Structures are given as C-alpha cells and as structure tokens.
Amino acid sequence: MIIDEIKDFKDFGKVISYLSQIAPFLCMINMMPANINEIKKMGCQEYSLQTRKIMPKKLYKYFPNTIEEKTKANYSIQALRDNTVYMQTPNNFDDVYDSDINIDFEKYQKLRLIEYCSRCGIEVDKTLSMQEIGNIFLNVIYTSFKNFNDSRNAFIQKPDSEIKQLSNELFCTRLEINLRENNNDLGIAIGKTIFDEFNEFNDRLKNTFRVTCFATTPYSQLMWGGAYADCHRGFCLEYEILPNEEKYQEIYQNLYPMIYCKIRPDITERLIKIQDERMNKEALWNIYFHGALRKSIDWAFQNEWRLLLPMEKNQEASKYCMPFFPITKVYLGNRMPPIKRKEIIDICNEKNIPYIGVKRKSNVFEMEDCAIKCEECFKYKNDLHK
Template sequence: MINNIDFMNYNLINGKAISNEELEQLSNSNEKFFLKVFYEKPETIFKFFPNTLTFNKEINKDINYSQLALKTNDIYLSNPSNFNDPYDCGIYINREKHWNYFINYYARLMGIENKDNSKELLIEKLKKFFDKTLDIETSINFNYCHTEEERLRLSIFIYKVRNYSFEKVPVPDKICYGILKALNDDFLEKKNNLTDKFLVSCLTTEKDNILMWSHYANNHKGFCIEYDLSEAKNNYLKLNEEEKNTFNNLFPVVYSENRKEIINYNFNGDTFLSWYLLGLLRKYHVWSYEKEWRLALLKQEYPDQIIKFFPIKAVYCGCKMSKEEIEKIEEIIREKNIDLFISKIEEDSYKLKFELNKDAKFN
C-alpha cells in the first residue's frame, strides 16, 4: 500500500518502493536507469483532456484543442512553469554552497589561489582586482580559462560585477555588493534551468482515478485517451529516430518525501541525468495517486510544442459529458480502429465503470 511506505527512506517509482540508496545507485548509472525504465514501461498509457474551447488570438477563433489532439494524434508539450504544483520541475540548490562553489570557480578562472578555501579572502582579492582595473576590456587575463565557455562566463561575471557596483544603492561596499548580485544571478539561472530548457507532457497508467477525472478532465465533462505503446516496446528497433526519441524520453515520476540537493552546479552531459531525476521527474509523495509518467523533451528541438504520439487505442468519455459532445467524439473516431467507452458511476461504490459504445466503431 502506498500509504504505508516510509517516504523518509523510500521513494515510489511506477507503483514500486525503491530505497534512497537504490535510487542513488540508479542515478549514478545512465545505462542502469534507462534499462530499468525501458523494461517497466507500460503497454498502454493514458492522458486526460478537458474538452473545452480556448480562444486562439492568431485566427480569432475558439479551438477545442482536446478534440484536435484526438484528430491529429498529437500531444501538446507544456512549459513546466504553468503546472499547478509550485515545486514541480524545480530543483533544490543550497544558496550558501552555490555561492562558495562559484566564488572558487571564478577565482580559479582569474588565477586567484584559495588554499584556505576562505570566502572572505577571495572576495577581498576580487575587490582588489576591480579597484585596480579601470579598463576591464583589455585587462582580463584569460590564461586560466581552459575552454571558450569559461572565457565567456568570466567575461560576463566581471561585467556584471562592474555594472552592479555602479547601482545607486545604500551599501558601504559597492564591489562586494556587485559580486554577490552577480553570484545571485548564477544561482537563479541554475535554479530555473530546467524550466527554461524542457517541455513536458503528463500521462498516467490509470484511467479510473476519480481525482484525475475531476482535476484534468473538466470535472468528468472531458475525456481520456488511451495510447498503445505495445508495438513500440516490443519492436523498438523498427521505430524511426523520432519515435525512438519519444519512447526513450518517457519516464515514471519519482515520488519522495524530501527534495534532493543538486551537488554539481554545471548543466552538461555528465550531470544531465541528475538534473532530470532530481527536477523534472521528482514530486512530493502526496501526488503519488496520479501514477504519473512524463514525456520530457528539449524546448529547442520542439519550438511548436507539439509532437506526434503513439497510436490511439481507445477513448473514455467522462460520466458528465453531454450527449452532444459524445456524438462529436463518435464522429472524430468514425472508421478508425479506436474503441469508445462511456464512463458510468457505480451505484454501490466510489468507482467508475466503462461501457463500450459499439456504435462508434464502423470499420
């Protein structure tokens, strides 16, 4: 039972408890993690739709994007900043550790030794650099930078410190103020990195959860689409590159008690999985009833925020959907190999039952 899990020591992934130690081991091995997820991917997966109209300013017309998704078999990818959970897709970075890390980082790029690892000493040395330097365009020494990225980061940091130190603020030490402001920019940049880089679509392994219908299907007036993953899972090598990318980036959410702190602050290939696991895929365990899987893709690769998804197997209409709306769904799936179910309220329990609408399928 989910309620009996000790979330201080265990996490919930795809309905299974996994200890903090096991999760840490998986996080440290891309291959093990991806293999585990691959074999545990479900045969079918569900997504809820509100079936409501949204005004499109570009064409000056109301559009039912839920029904459009049913027609085109596309899935819309959302910006995580729009999610209802304020912690969703966020990461935890300790501000003090972050500042210490980057003070040492920029000091190294400037050739400043820090044998005692003293933040105050480093700030004083940085202050002396800015006190003596009038024309920073010609005085930056890039000899300690090993890559073009480091050269760029050092330049930006130095210019930010100088510009912030010119602000009209009532502080006794303008350069120290500029350093801390520049470091805080780095902090906020890292903190918002996932939100800026990724697009997400939320799916689930359950179609009969009453809360899901209430929250994501317009209080049971919407519908739920069942997508068939069986062919992709069983014949993975036959998929094209786009299909493989979609399948590979479908992951179960990790439900936990505590937020895990990011240790490595640089976003690169080596730390990608850690950011992915600790941010995009991690949620507080009170959301575990959703049994969520996430499709997460890089924003730069999908500027239209739409992706073609796997075949539709069935559609489930909410128990409060009007007859007129049901008929619209019937018309959309006419002559397609898609089953249509109508949800009904059980009389003797708090459960939904789904009855097959045989008239909706004509092939």
Template sequence: MDKRIEFERLLYGTTVDSLSSQETAKVKIKTLQEWIITNIPDRLYRFRANTEYAVSALRNDEIWGSNLWEFNDPYECIPFYNLDTIQSELERELSFEHILNLIQLFKSGNIPAAMTNAFGAEMVERIIANIPDRLDESALRTNCEIMKQQIIAFIVQNFNDLCDQFFTGILQAESQRHIACFSEHNDSSLMWGHYANGHHGFCLEYDFKSILKPCQQGCTDIKGCNNFMITPSIAPVIYSKSRFDATSHLLTVIQANIIARAEAPMELYYGDTLLISKCLLTKSLDWEYEKEWRLFSPPSIDSVTNHKVIFSLKPTAVYIGRRSSAEQAQILNEICKEKDIPCYQMIQNYHGDDFKLFPVSYAEYMKGTSPRK
C-alpha cells in the same frame, strides 16, 4: 518492492560524472533504459479538457507538451542544495592531505587519465615541472590553509550570485524541454476532476510499450544523455518528501567561478550529468495519486514556448467523461469511428463501495443496455 521505489533507487543510484568514459556512461544509462522498456505499463492515460485544441490534437494524433512554467505546482522540477555537503566537500578537496596526495601523484607520474582530461596535458606538464624535488610539507600545509580561507571567503562574499547561477542554469536546461503527462489509471475521480474539467472532458489511452525502443541516434557523447537512450523519452515520476538534492551542480558553479577568477585552463567537473532528468522526474509526495509517467521532448535551443507538439501517436481508445455533454460525446465517438478505435463512456458504479469510475462501451451506453447512471 513497489516499481516506483525500484526506479527511484536505480535512478538516484546511477551517477555519471563528466570524467566517466563513454563506455561506462553507456552501460549505466542502458540499465535505466532497459528498466523503463521492461516496466512501462501496457497502457498509459492522458486526461484532457473539452477544448478546441484538445479535440484537434486528438484528430491529428498530436501529443502536446507543456513548459515547466505551465505546471500547477510551484515547486515543480525545483531542486535544492545542501550547505553541509558543500562545506564537507570543500574541506575534503582543500585539505592538506588531499593536495599532498595529488602532488605525489603528479610527481610519481601515476596520473589518472581523468585528471589529465580535467587539467589538460599542457597544464599537467607545467604542474610536474614546478614541483620541487623536496617538499616543504610545513609550508604546504600553511599554503593550503591560506588557499582554503581565501576560497571560503570568496564563496561567502558571492554566495547570493552563486545561488542565482545555480538555479538559473538548472531552470534554463529544464525549460529547453516540454513535458506531456500520463497516468497509469483512468478510473480516478480525482484525476477526472483535476485534469478533465471536472469530468466534462475526456481521457486518451496510449500504448507506448509496443513502440518504445533503444535510441538509434548514435551520439558520440552520451554522458549527458537525459533521454535514457530511448525513443520516445519517457519515464515514471518519483514521488518524494523532499526535492532533489542538486548540490553537485552548485559545486560546479563554485568551481567555474574560481577557475574564471584564477584564469586556469581547466575543464569544469560535473558530478552528475543525469541531474536534469532527476530534477524533472522528482515530484512532491502530495501528487502520488497521479501515478504519473512523463514524456519529454528533446532539448531545444529555440525560444521558450508554453506548449508545443512533442510526439505523434494514435490513441488506442477514448474515454468520455461522466459529465460530458451529449454533443461533445457524439463528436468524440465520431472521431473514434474515423480512427477505428474503441470509445467508452465513464459511469459511476452504484453497486460497489469504492469511488472509482468504470468504462462501458459508448454504443451500448447509448442503446441503454448498460447502466446509465
């Protein structure tokens, strides 16, 4: 099985809700952590244009991340919601049978701990005290239907505002992070053309595998850990024909508005606390050629900036673009000497039938002992 498909099934299949215990959340997220640590490639590559700040970052071993608004795909990290799912969830949650079952649970005293956490002990006691000894199921059925129609009417009337809250909430959470993009390969002419200024730039090689380790922060609440409990936080992009389905968050938004209107002292229920990671890692199938891995900064509450340094790591090699100027190539080679890392020149292969580029030692290239064109 393709590794990315394996990760996609693992990530999308891992759901931690806000009522999960810390131990359950830890076990689930640890499974994702272990997959990433085991499967990250030995080397990842970052393409750069020949700019002053890119060369400066290389000198200083800085990895800069960009805000999602700087990405070139307007659908980048933008999820969608499914109206059919919303309707079916409302039908289930507001059905007479579901509410009757809840009442019977309260009445019997067999209340799940998760429900007590959601309602609060005081509210649970009030609910139990107000349950009559004998239920009028006919009246309850009528009241359930009335409540359902009122809630549906509220949703329909305020749907545009609810959708605004849905997208605003997700995008605000996403914009608290900066992302640096890496590829599994450095021989793609398309990648050099798109991300290294038409082959005039350069490519940096990094070894994340040897430094990747479980996070040691010891957070008391890890249910919403979108860093996969690893340092640094890095994961492969999932390429898909459809955007990520974040309907669970719209249901939370609807719930929040209903609770506020009813002034009920209830905790909000989040169906998927890993939702932000799933949004940030889902990308259109059109970009599959990139074979991308994403490095994330920790969430920040500071004002949004377009770019910032998110990690410090010395590259293990530098690759000079096929069309890089002699002057720029020499600058890059000198930096490599200072850092004691290999420097390569990318050249075309005239002896094969593919469109890939391949590297040769820059020193050998300049001596003329390797193919030059």
C-alpha cells in the same frame, strides 16, 4: 509491527506517507516500493533498462477539452485529431516542487566565488566561510578597478573554453550594471551579480527539457475530477505502447516512471560544475533523475509516467507537438456536455477509433465503462436535441 500501526489507515496516500516518515529511503515507482539509495546507483542506462521491463502496455492521458484563453485553440481536440502530445514546460504544473532542481543558494554562492577566485589565479581554502572567500574575491576585483578601472583584468587565468570566456565577460558586464544600480557598493554589486547568475542558471536548467505526463488507468477519479479533465467534462485517450516498432523508438526510450519519495536531493555541487560547459548526457540525466522524475510521495496515487525530451526554448508552438503511440480508445467524461460529446464521437468515427462513456459505479466509489454506446442512450439523444 508496522502493519499493526497502519491497519486503521483506509487511504493509500496516508499509508505511503506514514511509511515514508519511518523509512525515508522508501520510494514508489510504478506503484511498487523501492529503495531510493539503490535507485541512485543505477544511472541513466540501467534505470532505463529496468523500467522498460515494467512499462505498461497502455498509457492514458486526460484532456480538459477546453479552449486555451491566450491562443483561442483547443489543444485537446488537436491531440485527438493529430495523435500528438504537447511537450510542456513544467513551470505551470500544479505541484510547486515539480521538476524544480534543488540548488542551495548559500552553497551555490560559495562554490561560485571559489570558481571565480580560481579564474583570478587564487586558490582558496574551501574550508573558509563564504564571507571570507567573498572578501578575498572582493579585494581582487577592487584592485582591478583601482589599477585598470575595469574588473576584466582580474581574470588572469586563460579560460579553457569559449563558454568560460563568455561567462567571465557576462559576469563583468552584470557587475558594472549592478554597481551603477547600487551606488558603486562593490560588495552589494558582487552579491547581486551572483544572485542573478543563480536565477538564470535555475531557469536554464528548467528550460533544458520539456515534458508530457501519462497515467496508467482511465478510471482515476482524481484525474477526472481536477483540471486534467475539467471535472469529468473532458476525455481520456488510451495509447498502445509499441516497444519494437522503429518509428517510436525515440519516444519509447525517453519514457520514464516517476519516483515518489520523501527527501529532495541537493545536487548543487554536481550541477555547478557544468554551469559553464555544454550540456552532456550525464548532466541531462542528473536534471531528469533529481528533478523532472522526482515528486513528493504524497502524489504517488498518480502513478505517472513521463515523456522527457531535450528541447530548446522559444520554438514555435507547433514544434512542441510530438507524434505519439497510436490512440486505441477514447473515454468520454461523465459530465461531458452533449454537443461536445458529439464532436468527440464524430472525430472517433472519422478516424475509426473506439470510444466509450465513463460512468459512476452504483455500489462503490469508482468509475467504469458505460454498458451502452452513447448513440443508443436515450438520455444522450434526448439532451442532444434540447
């Protein structure tokens, strides 16, 4: 029996990791086991509908309360004062797989060559190897250079959209640059051009949306103890979810629980079809479902919910700050210095937001609320005036 084999495991993470090894279809959503194959069948609308039913009444966000070196701004204080959350690009998250769309380069290269052959009026056998298809395309481009001293004449099929026309132009321009940089070796130049497209496409997919993350408890030692809350020196904000209020509908409908699983999906073929098309709702959901909402089951302890919003790159930083649900409580970190603690308390009093300190339990390895308020604590008052 499975239970007999895992009865010695004391750590939740080890239990989940073990189960995922023997049942790779297992996933965790909001701390509940699910079948990833069943989740895949849902689609955006059904997944959203089902997850509204299990959304917590409160969500929490941990803040380090530190000054950002580059901008010299304290975005933690800003989030408390303005009741906003900052929509981040996932490129700098602590999980290297986070929001990374799994596109296989070898498969991408072959599919892209098939597409370009089609635009040159050649329908190739898809069972051919990538090398064979590459040679067919190379010969077409070589003939165009030989007869017209240009690669553009190879693309004889009239594009069915302006985007595809621009895509052809961009390919030819990149090819000319790579030819000059690679001693006019056409094979190397084509390969380098496809690789450049691959990197650009990956970057574009990641910058299609922005994200901010939430927890479901204010007592997570792992969240308090890491960079999220500067090793207990930061604070945690509690938000009340108001599903029926009209002004919060956009953020409410774009909140999703993370899917923690073992296997990374390969959606190369599905995404490459929309590379030269305008982003639609189905394509965006593929990016969300297979990337931004998918993490290794090793992270299941975080039980994370995410706000995902389609956002353009290179906007002013202020435009990435989104108004969020009302703040209903502030939890002060166990190691927060007295001066910073006073600053947060003053803001809470000014905005009429309840607050409480978080301390260690004496008999178990857990965090809990302080029994008294900071202003009534002798230690706090004494440390504040040192």
